[in-house]
Amino acid sequence: LSVAPPPISQGLSRAFREVMGTLPAAVEENLASRGVREPTAIQKCAGGLLRAGRSALLSAETGSGKSLAFLLPTLARLEEPDECVVILAPTRELALQLATEATPLLRGFFAGSREDGGTSGVELLVVGSATTSGALKRARCIVATPKEALETFSGRPGLLEKLSKATALVLDEVDALLPPKKKDYRSAGSKERAKQSGKKKMKKPSPPSPAARFVALMLKSNPSPALQVIGASATASRATRDAVKQALRDDPYGRFTVLQGNDDPLELVRPGTSDETAPRSVVVPRVVDHRVATIEKGATHDHAMRVVADVVRTVKPKSALVFLTKGTGYAVAPCCDALGDNLEEDVAALHDLLFSRQHSDAEEEEDNRVATLERGRQQLADNVKRATAPVLVTFEDSARGLHFDAVDLVVVVGLPATPASYLHLAGRTGRRLGDDITPGTVVTVCPPKAVPVLRSWSKQLGDLTFHDLVVVVSSPGDD
Ligand SMILES: Nc1ncnc2c1ncn2[C@@H]1O[C@H](COP(=O)(O)OP(=O)(O)OP(=O)(O)O)[C@@H](O)[C@H]1O
Numbered sequence: 001l002s003v004a005p006p007p008i009s010q011g012l013s014r015a016f017r018e019v020m021g022t023l024p025a026a027v028e029e030n031l032a033s034r035g036v037r038e039p040t041a042i043q044k045c046a047g048g049l050l051r052a053g054r055s056a057l058l059s060a061e062t063g064s065g066k067s068l069a070f071l072l073p074t075l076a077r078l079e080e081p082d083e084c085v086v087i088l089a090p091t092r093e094l095a096l097q098l099a100t101e102a103t104p105l106l107r108g109f110f111a112g113s114r115e116d117g118g119t120s121g122v123e124l125l126v127v128g129s130a131t132t133s134g135a136l137k138r139a140r141c142i143v144a145t146p147k148e149a150l151e152t153f154s155g156r157p158g159l160l161e162k163l164s165k166a167t168a169l170v171l172d173e174v175d176a177l178l179p180p181k182k183k184d185y186r187s188a189g190s191k192e193r194a195k196q197s198g199k200k201k202m203k204k205p206s207p208p209s210p211a212a213r214f215v216a217l218m219l220k221s222n223p224s225p226a227l228q229v230i231g232a233s234a235t236a237s238r239a240t241r242d243a244v245k246q247a248l249r250d251d252p253y254g255r256f257t258v259l260q261g262n263d264d265p266l267e268l269v270r271p272g273t274s275d276e277t278a279p280r281s282v283v284v285p286r287v288v289d290h291r292v293a294t295i296e297k298g299a300t301h302d303h304a305m306r307v308v309a310d311v312v313r314t315v316k317p318k319s320a321l322v323f324l325t326k327g328t329g330y331a332v333a334p335c336c337d338a339l340g341d342n343l344e345e346d347v348a349a350l351h352d353l354l355f356s357r358q359h360s361d362a363e364e365e366e367d368n369r370v371a372t373l374e375r376g377r378q379q380l381a382d383n384v385k386r387a388t389a390p391v392l393v394t395f396e397d398s399a400r401g402l403h404f405d406a407v408d409l410v411v412v413v414g415l416p417a418t419p420a421s422y423l424h425l426a427g428r429t430g431r432r433l434g435d436d437i438t439p440g441t442v443v444t445v446c447p448p449k450a451v452p453v454l455r456s457w458s459k460q461l462g463d464l465t466f467h468d469l470v471v472v473v474s475s476p477g478d479d
Helices: 014-020 025-033 041-051 066-076 092-110 132-138 146-153 158-163 188-196 210-223 236-248 301-315 332-342 350-360 366-384 418-424 450-456
Strands: 056-058 083-088 123-124 141-144 167-170 228-231 266-271 287-296 321-323 347-349 392-394 406-413 440-446 464-469
Touching: 014 041, 014 066, 025 092, 041 056, 041 066, 041 266, 056 066, 056 236, 066 092, 066 167, 066 228, 083 092, 083 146, 083 210, 092 123, 092 141, 092 350, 123 132, 123 146, 132 158, 141 146, 146 158, 146 210, 158 210, 167 210, 210 236, 228 236, 287 301, 287 450, 301 321, 301 332, 301 406, 301 440, 321 332, 332 347, 332 392, 347 350, 350 392, 350 440, 406 418, 418 440, 440 450
Parallel strands: 056 228, 056 266, 083 141, 083 167, 123 141, 167 228, 287 440, 287 464, 321 392, 321 406, 347 392, 406 440
Antiparallel strands: none
């Protein structure tokens, strides 16, 4: 099976231009090659606001184009050669994807200008990436995971100077970077009794996360009144906004304080409703079909992968992503081997596909590093588009924000940690391809006891229905 390329757009619609402004021809061409024509709902809601330099949190369903919604306005606002946009992402997989997405756009914005000089201007700061201080100082877009960003910039005045020139700080998958505080669900009575008996556990406050510390470092280093802060996530909520505001509270320049009578400095932008108090709608497109299949409790990874192989043969996907949840204790490599033994299709660890080439050239020259990034991504795209159905295996933690055109089956092995985790896993399918949203199936493979728990999340997940998957058991080679 081969995957149809996204339909070639006939050029951007008037609505898109109204939302995103006039874009250079090279940017338009790049968008056209991706089938972009009309703005998505979140792009419509957020485009004008972000172009005007406002800070905001973007909340819209998975696969709905949040990345372009923040990339286009922020890159378009870069003017001076030393200005830059800093993007934080919780995983290096997502950081790599964002850097890859930003590269041609940035080139498009600066094509022909003297500073282009053959480099993309996008620098990636993740474990294993090779970057230099010189490249970071010249970068127009720095994409990083929080720990690596913190380690690179802390205590280095030469580089902190670069942060002072940032026009925007983007926190992609913001609720993973700055998780909302857990609520204390104990009743008032039980809290009072615990207080009186003196038994209330004095919980040590946890130290600030690397993301929170990087945000603080950035605010301290950047005195610009125009610094824009943008967060994005399918599961961004008012609680997320409170968590972000908490991180912005100590801004030494007081830029994110709500002044009476003024607009909120961090608007929560959700398409479909102007009422922030309205209940959350489903955040995975309705075209996604949710199913369950069972394995024995405590099943070995061999047994679990035999069931996953049956699921793949039953659904017959173009491409599948298999997520191993933490609770299973399964490791990726043995699961890849076991699945490979049970399937004819190629099975690979997502991590190997994304990063194998990256590691090999730690000393590469600057130009080559950009090429390496693109090659890695191209390799991935080629693998996913091959004639056989590739099956990629990874941990649940690496799911957030990843986009692969061809994935029409997601297999979740074990029960995800929370309903929100389920949504981010499920949301790897049913994603936008040109003007359409491709349908997909999500199958959770878990012990029978976990099924009622999954079904009990149905309401929270926007009234999703989990049907049983009738698995066709067959052996490799059967037709
Ligand atoms: N206006 C558009 N028209 C057509 N395709 C688009 C448009 N905007 C974005 N896309 C494409 O939609 C796909 C999904 O976009 P993106 O990865 O930004 O989703 P997302 O909202 O960030 O999802 P998630 O919440 O899962 O991270 C990408 O392939 C992107 O190129």
